[in-house]
Amino acid sequence: MSSPPRTVEVTTRARPLRRFLRWESLLAIVVAVVFAGIASVSPYILDPWTLSDATFNFTEKALIALPLALLIIAREIDISVAAIIALASVAMGLAAQAGFPTPVLLAVGLGTGLAAGMINGMLVTVLHVPSIVATIGTMSLFRGIAYGVLGDNVLKSYPPSFAWFGQGYVFGPVSFELVLFVVAALVTAVILHRTIIGRRIYAIGSNPTAAFFAGVRVARYRFWLFAATGLASGLAAILLTSRLGSTRPTIALGWELEVVSIVILGGVSIAGGVGTIAGVVLAAILFGLTTFGLSLMNVPGIVLSIFVGALLIVVVSIPAIARRLAWPKT
Numbered sequence: 001m002s003s004p005p006r007t008v009e010v011t012t013r014a015r016p017l018r019r020f021l022r023w024e025s026l027l028a029i030v031v032a033v034v035f036a037g038i039a040s041v042s043p044y045i046l047d048p049w050t051l052s053d054a055t056f057n058f059t060e061k062a063l064i065a066l067p068l069a070l071l072i073i074a075r076e077i078d079i080s081v082a083a084i085i086a087l088a089s090v091a092m093g094l095a096a097q098a099g100f101p102t103p104v105l106l107a108v109g110l111g112t113g114l115a116a117g118m119i120n121g122m123l124v125t126v127l128h129v130p131s132i133v134a135t136i137g138t139m140s141l142f143r144g145i146a147y148g149v150l151g152d153n154v155l156k157s158y159p160p161s162f163a164w165f166g167q168g169y170v171f172g173p174v175s176f177e178l179v180l181f182v183v184a185a186l187v188t189a190v191i192l193h194r195t196i197i198g199r200r201i202y203a204i205g206s207n208p209t210a211a212f213f214a215g216v217r218v219a220r221y222r223f224w225l226f227a228a229t230g231l232a233s234g235l236a237a238i239l240l241t242s243r244l245g246s247t248r249p250t251i252a253l254g255w256e257l258e259v260v261s262i263v264i265l266g267g268v269s270i271a272g273g274v275g276t277i278a279g280v281v282l283a284a285i286l287f288g289l290t291t292f293g294l295s296l297m298n299v300p301g302i303v304l305s306i307f308v309g310a311l312l313i314v315v316v317s318i319p320a321i322a323r324r325l326a327w328p329k330t
Contacts (some may be wrong), residue, residue, distance in 0.1 A: 003092060014204030023267035025284040026208035034286060038293040045296070052173035059177040060236040062281070064264040066188040067228040072128045072263055073192075075224055077271030078120055080135040082255035083142035088112040090146045102161045109238040113176045113182030116142060116232075117230015121223035139256065141183030146226060146249040156246040160196055163279065184232075189277035201225075203271030223255045261312045262287055293308035 035045070044050050064081050070079060091112045092105045100108075116138070119258050123134040192198035203211040212218045241247055252313045266283035268275030287308075294304055 005300070024276060024279045024282060025100045026161070026254065027266070027279060028288065031282055031286050031289065034289050034293065038296065041293070042296045045292075048173040052169075052175055053180045053183075054288055054292040055175060057285045057291040059175075059181045060239050061086060061186055061259050061287070062181055062244075062284035063239075063316040064229065064236050064255075065257050065266070065280050065284060066184055066277065067225065067232045068259060069266065069268050069275055070188070070192060070201055070221075070231055071225040071275065072268050072270065073272055073275050074222055074225055075205045075208060076131040076225065077260070078117075078131065078135045078226060078229045078268075079256045079260065080120060080139040080142060081229060081236075081259055082114070083139040083146070084113055084230055084233035084235040085240060085252040085255065086146040086249060087099060087142040088234045089247045089251050090149050090155070090249065092158075092237070092241055095151070096159065096162070097155055097157045102159050104164075105158070105162055105256050106238060109241070109318045110234045112232045113234015114227060115239060117221075117227040119168040119231070120230065121226030125223045126220040143249070147250075148250045150247070152250055154246050158242070158245060161167050162242055163245060166239045166241070177243075180235075180239075185277060185281050192277055197221075202273055205269075205274070207273075207297045247279060255310075256286065264312060268330060304314060 038045050045054070068078060068081065088109045091108045095105055095108045095266070120131075120135055120138055123129045123138070124131045129137075165176060170176055172202050192201065200211065200216045200221060201218060203214070204221060207220050236252075240252060251324045263275075263280055264270060265286070266275065266280035266281065290307065291304060
């Protein structure tokens with residue numbers, strides 16, 4: 001019997017290397033290196049309760065990053081997520097001030113986020129406004145409403161039971177926020193990687209015209225992805241407001257850059273059609289560890305902003321650099 005072709009042998013040998021060089025594998029290595037670096041500087045990070053505190057640095061942002069990743073894979077973007085948090089927080093604060101109980105506050109927060117996301121979806125899919133333009137507009141609108149309603153005032157008349165959602169623990173040092181994020185990540189991963197919905201999202205991002213002629217309702221999928229991103233922003237508003245115990249119009253200011261950075265750092269292509277939930281989860285953990293580590297070392301917050309901006313530029317530039325290196329020389 002003749003031996004198999006050499007090309008097959010080379011391809012088989014190259015598979016472990018390709019797996020190692022996957023973006024998710026590289027992110028996992030970076031996470032391990034960052035964790036080891038923080039542990040060498042401050043051994044307190046090894047304490048379970050300290051690790052639990054570190055998770056608060058990323059869970060709320062990561063919850064938004066999950067549906068936003070699906071939206072970016074489908075070739076759209078929403079940069080109004082932080083403004084939606086502010087709007088939902090103000091709505092909950094006013095409801096709390098009026099004396100409504102915790103279940104109503106939860107419904108108000110989720111409902112406000114969902115409504116804001118649906119407004120974004122209608123602007124993009126019905127009125128055909130480019131998503132970057134539409135969400136810049138709604139970012140200013142939603143944040144402006146929050147400032148217009150509150151001004152310099154603070155709302156803090158929340159019932160004691162409301163504090164559990166942002167400060168409570170399910171068991172031991174495992175917070176409710178962390179459990180919620182893990183469940184949301186698993187559900188999102190199954191939807192994207194194991195269902196026909198996920199395959200259609202990838203198809204829309206790869207070629208929306210071809211997906212449309214293949215029978216995929218592109219506008220409908222994009223609309224509901226905007227709605228899901230708004231709903232996740234409303235959920236993040238509940239958790240953040242509960243954790244802080246108050247509402248200000250500046251709540252979550254600047255979060256849109258960090259949430260988008262988590263998605264892009266996770267390997268989701270800004271051009272659409274590429275990305276995994278595992279990458280987004282690892283990127284969120286990396287951001288959380290970096291933020292927590294810098295705070296332990298008393299590094300000013302502006303350093304983190306520089307780090308985030310530089311990292312985002314590098315990650316977005318990598319595909320273009322790779323294409324130039326792979327382009328055949330004439």
